Amino acid sequence: MSSNDIIVSLDIGTSKVRAIIGEINNGTLQIIGVGSAESEGIRKGAIVDIDQTVHSIRNAIEHAERMVGIEISEVYVGITGNHIGLQSSHGVVAVSNEDREIGEEDIVRVLKAAEVIALPPEREIIDVVAKQYVVDGLHDIHDPRGMIGVRLEVDATIVTGAKTAIHNLLRCVEKAGLHVKDLVLMPLSGGQLALSKDEKVMGSVLVDVGAGATTISVFQEGTLTATSTLPIGGDFVTNDIAYGLRTMSDQAEKVKLKFGCAWIDEALEETTFKVTRIGSNVEKEFNQVFLANIIEPRVQEIFHLVKNEVKRLGFDDLPGGYILSGGTVSMPGVLKAAQAELQTSVRIAIPDFIGVRDPGFVSGVGVLHHVMRSIRPRSNNSGGAKKPSPRKAAPAETASKPGFIERMKNMFSEFI
Incomplete structure (x- = not known):
């Protein structure tokens, strides 16, 4: 395998850091490796601890390297947040x-x-x-x-974007021993992957529900028109579960992932589980219906806030409806809860690639898809492992910015 055919994306989220390795063959993208690590140092989508974030990035990269058997030296980093x-x-x-x-x-x-x-x-x-x-x-x-x-x-x-947020993101990746090939706006790249051409032209909303934040991206006339980030996500569901079951957050997260259901009518009374309550060593048994009564109101609240934010941005009744992505929306019942709250067409986006068929991979795979579209018109080679060729920009997507890294260096000098 030629190293020039490899590109790597880095998705630094609140709950997970994902490194996704893609191979480009004759203009076709294939996912050949995925590295994932628990995210430490990120709160509500923002970096709050440099060293912990660096450690998480290294773990994800090492995981991906072991899977594919290559050394990753350069990455395309996804960026999002309320500072965009x-x-x-x-x-x-x-x-x-x-x-x-x-x-x-x-x-x-x-x-x-x-x-x-x-x-x-x-x-x-x-x-x-x-x-x-x-x-x-x-x-x-x-x-x-x-x-x-x-x-x-x-x-x-x-x-x-805010210089401070960009500076901290780049600093974390570079301290992890990686070269940042370019920053890619995840609301844009995710929309390119998840939305059809008609959805982008007619008008639709991509809603990425992560662990610590929900990113809203409005597309109209074929391009990204507005974006916003709400500081609420799957972690708030976990907190409600921990409070309702009187248990610790790590147990609440495991219960959510294994037994969680966001629509009460789809929950099963015969599906039961036990958790250890705070302050005692005694386990108490609950069923899925009890759990769904905790989860459904919080999920509906998330989509209620999403609907209000879209209206605040100046959009209403977009023909393309809402497209959901992010790890939180993979929970059973989320689609029905969203349809009930948003009162329009809603679907869940899933990448059509082996190994990443999960809504949580839309952002990371979207970065690779964006990079491939940008380099394809100019070159059959790309970058990501060892010594990749420089990124070339397609005219209708983004400009190739040879001065970007220089601007970053000048920005660093201002902070140091």
């Missing part, structure tokens, strides 16, 4: 070639022109996502390469 912001921008350049044929260099220049915006000193540009290109007044062009024109414009979405 989207800002519209417009760039204009003159076509540089004498024959007026638009080339890759012109696309890079126009995306760089779109980056020229006023930003507060505490924020940093993470990515530039092209919504449409305009060639001499002709709109709705997604790939202008090879076209003849004099004036090239782009309507783009600038993805920005």
